[in-house]
Amino acid sequence: MQTSQKSTLQTVAQFSKLKIVSRSSGSCDHNEEMIGEFELSSWLQRTLVFQGLSRSQLVSIVQIAQLQSLNKGELLFKQGSEATGFFVVKSGRVKVFQVSPTGKEQILNIFEAGENFAEVAALDGKPFPASAATLEPTELIFFPRQAFLDLLHQHPDIAINMLISLSQHLRHLTGVIEDLSFKDVPQRLATYLLKLSRSGIGEPSTRSHPTNVVTLDLTKSQLASALGTIPATLSRAFYYLSSEGLIAVNGSQIELLDRDRLQELSYPTKQDCSPS
Amino acid sequence: MQTSQKSTLQTVAQFSKLKIVSRSSGSCDHNEEMIGEFELSSWLQRTLVFQGLSRSQLVSIVQIAQLQSLNKGELLFKQGSEATGFFVVKSGRVKVFQVSPTGKEQILNIFEAGENFAEVAALDGKPFPASAATLEPTELIFFPRQAFLDLLHQHPDIAINMLISLSQHLRHLTGVIEDLSFKDVPQRLATYLLKLSRSGIGEPSTRSHPTNVVTLDLTKSQLASALGTIPATLSRAFYYLSSEGLIAVNGSQIELLDRDRLQELSYPTKQDCSPS
DNA sequence: GGAACGCTTTGACTTAAGTCAAAACAGTCC
C-alpha cells in the first residue's frame, strides 16, 4: 500500500522487456523457460478469455504473454495513464479502483485468479479509466496492447470470449451503480455479506446447511472502498446490523444470524411495476 | 411516459414477428420493402457496430434486422426480464435506466441514432440488467438474440466492432460511478453542462467562441435521474450554480457564464498522487 | 378563457453519511 508509485511503474516497465519470466518461488521449477511455456498454455486454457481455444491458438498466445510477479500493494497502472495492455490474473488478487481528488477511493472490481482486466484500455487505446493495484502478492500474465490486438484479429474465438468477459464486467458495474444510487450503507453491506456467503467462502462445514459464517476477503478499509463509503461509516453499518440481530461480528469473521432479514434489507421487494 | 407497460410489451412481441417493417411516415416511401432493405444496409454501414463491413456482410445483417417504431415513453424491456436481443437506434432516443424499489430512477445511458444497446443481455443471455424506454418517437433496428449470435460467429469483424462498442459503454459506466461516488449534485450538474456544451448542442453561433448557451436535451426530471438525484435537489443545484454566477438559467436554455470555474468545480485538480 | 395536466420550484423538516480527532485494538518486532 505504501509502495511508492515510481518504483511500481518501473517494475511494470522492467517486466515488459522480458519475454517469459517465471519468478514463482513456491513450486518446483527446473528449466524455467520451457516448463513455464508449457504449463502456461495449459493454465490459460482454463481462464475465461482463453477457454475453448485450440492448442495452436494457445501457443501463439503464449508467445506474446509476459509474466509479472508483484508484491502486495503494488500499483499496476494509474487512472489517466496511457494504455499498456491487457492482464490475466495467474494468482493473487487485483483491485481496480478510482481515487477522488480528495483521496476517497472507490473500488470498481476485484479480480482473482483466472480473471482478466484492463481490456477496455487495451481495446480502444485510450487512457486507463481506473487504477489497479495488487491486494496481495500476485502473478499476472500481461499482453502488450498491439500484440493483443493482433491476436484478437487472428483468432476470432478470442474476440467472442472477450465479448463475454466484457459483458460480465459491464453487468458488474451496473450492479455497482444500482447499489450506489439506491442503497444506503447498511444495505450495501448486507448485499455484500450475502454475496460473499453464496460465493462459498467461510467455513467449509457440512453441506447440510450453507455455512452462515463468512470470512471477509478484504480489510474493512478496503471493504469500505468497495462499498463506496469510508471506514468510519462502514464500522457503524456493522454495528447497526449487529444491533438489529442480523449478524454477529468477530473481527473478520461475520456470522449471518438472519439470512431472511438480511436478504430483505439488501433487496427490498419492489412494490410498484410502472415504468418512469 | 404514462404508456402502460403491457401495451408496450405487446408492441415488442408484435414486431418481433415481422421481418422488415418500415413504418416511417415522414420520408417518401414507395415500395416499402425493397427500398427499406437497400436503404437500411447503407444506413447500417454508418453505425458504430456495423461500420467497415462489406456489402455482403451487410446483406446478411439486414436479413435478420427488424424495424420497430415506437412512440415517446414506450418501454422496450424491463430490468430482470428475459433477454430478447440487440438494438440499434435508427432515429430518436432511448434511455437505459434502473428503478429502485422506492421508485427512484437512475439513468445509466442515453442512446441516439447510430448507437446500439442491450448487447450485454444479447451476448450472455441472462436477464436485462436495466430497463429501456424511448424518450421520443423512435425507430429501432432489432436483432433477435440467436440470429445476432450467429451473425457474430460468422462475421468476426462485427465481434471486433462490438468489442469497441462494449468498451465505450464500460467506460461510460465507469464515469457514472466516479460521478456518483465522488461528486455532489452541483458538481455533477456542472460536469453535465460542460459535456453538453462540448458535444456541440446549443446555438450554432459563430465558430469564433464555442457557444456558451446550451439547451438541455432532457427534461429536468430526466436530468435528475441521469445525475442520480431527484428533481427537487437538481432544482436547488441549478439555483446554487446561478447564485454563484456560474450559469444563467432560462427554462431549458442554460448559459455558461464562467467556464473556468465550472470546470474547476466539475473536476477539482488532484492534489495527491499516492495510491491507496 | 379556463380547467386540467405535468413539470418545476420552494419551504420546512429529517436523516444518512461525511469530517476530524481521539481512543481502542491488533499484530509485529526487538
Added chain:
DNA sequence: GGACTGTTTTGACTTAAGTCAAAGCGTTCC
C-alpha cells in the same frame, strides 16, 4: 513484555441531500 505501527471503532459535529407537500408555471385542449 512493551514500543511501534496500522487498522478499526467511537464520539461530537456538520452538511448534503432526500421527503413530503404546497405553490408556481406552462401547455394543451375544449
